Amino acid sequence: MSENNAKRRPIIIGVTGGSGSGKTTVSRAMFEALDGHSLLMVEEDSYYKNQDHLPMEERVKANYDHPDAFDTDLLIEQLQDLLEWKTIEKPVYDYVEHTRSQQVVLEEPREVIIVEGILVLNDPRVRDLMDIKIFVDTDDDIRLLRRIQRDMEERGRSLESVITQYTSTVKPMYHQFIEPTKRYADIIVPEGGENQVAIDILVTKVRDIIRNNQEFTNED
Numbered sequence: 001m002s003e004n005n006a007k008r009r010p011i012i013i014g015v016t017g018g019s020g021s022g023k024t025t026v027s028r029a030m031f032e033a034l035d036g037h038s039l040l041m042v043e044e045d046s047y048y049k050n051q052d053h054l055p056m057e058e059r060v061k062a063n064y065d066h067p068d069a070f071d072t073d074l075l076i077e078q079l080q081d082l083l084e085w086k087t088i089e090k091p092v093y094d095y096v097e098h099t100r101s102q103q104v105v106l107e108e109p110r111e112v113i114i115v116e117g118i119l120v121l122n123d124p125r126v127r128d129l130m131d132i133k134i135f136v137d138t139d140d141d142i143r144l145l146r147r148i149q150r151d152m153e154e155r156g157r158s159l160e161s162v163i164t165q166y167t168s169t170v171k172p173m174y175h176q177f178i179e180p181t182k183r184y185a186d187i188i189v190p191e192g193g194e195n196q197v198a199i200d201i202l203v204t205k206v207r208d209i210i211r212n213n214q215e216f217t218n219e220d
């Protein structure tokens with residue numbers, strides 16, 4: 001892609017970090033602060049592979065923190081469509097059934113796209129589509145506590161299942177695949193959503209890129 005074309009396409013911001021680090025909170029804070037611009041949130045979780053063909057006992061045991069759990073090719077295809085201002089059919093994921101739902105959501109392309117998920121900086125093809133890369137950095141113990149609460153309240157899990165999954169896959173995969181992607185981040189945000197200084201800096205940078213895009217387009 002030439003530099004000129006790159007200036008005219010939507011902006012993609014990648015937000016990653018461990019489960020419970022505050023990725024969604026940071027993304028939403030940016031979303032709200034960028035009110036007035038056209039924005040779209042793309043959650044990597046929507047791209048978990050379909051597991052309809054597997055019995056529930058197999059689905060429960062799957063490793064959801066390994067890169068192979070995601071249909072990254074579909075994520076890339078849909079991000080490329082958005083970059084070309086095309087509408088996508090975003091999959092919908094069901095955490096209780098551990099598989100994709102039958103539905104899709106039609107998402108129109110927008111000026112700013114926030115791509116959020118545990119492994120969005122893992123694949124170089126996804127990284128290469130991003131204008132800004134953010135890693136939300138929160139200690140393991142805090143993330144575990146948040147996850148216990150969230151999974152029991154919102155994802156229909158028992159305490160025992162959260163602890164078993166955390167020790168068998170979530171924690172080891174974090175250290176093997178997620179934490180190493182910190183090196184690709186432009187900005188590391190400690191403590192996520194409560195870090196207002198980091199949010200303000202990020203929003204200023206995004207506005208700067210949007211303004212440059214507009215000035216460039218007006219010059220044409």
Ligand SMILES: Nc1ncnc2c1ncn2[C@@H]1O[C@H](COP(=O)(O)OP(=O)(O)O)[C@@H](O)[C@H]1O
Pocket residue numbers: 017018019020021022023024025026146150191192193194195
């Ligand atoms: N800096 C923070 N301080 C306190 N609680 C936070 C902070 N950031 C996020 N949380 C809370 O932690 C939980 C997990 O945050 P979330 O943004 O959903 O994480 P992730 O998307 O990385 O899994 C949520 O209940 C959220 O309100």
Ligand SMILES: Nc1ccn([C@@H]2O[C@H](COP(=O)(O)O)[C@@H](O)[C@H]2O)c(=O)n1
Pocket residue numbers: 018019020023045048064065094095097098099117118170
């Ligand atoms: N069926 C599934 C699918 C995913 N998970 C867990 O979700 C985590 C990612 O979501 P966050 O909002 O926490 O970033 C990931 O760590 C998976 O273990 C799951 O438990 N079940």
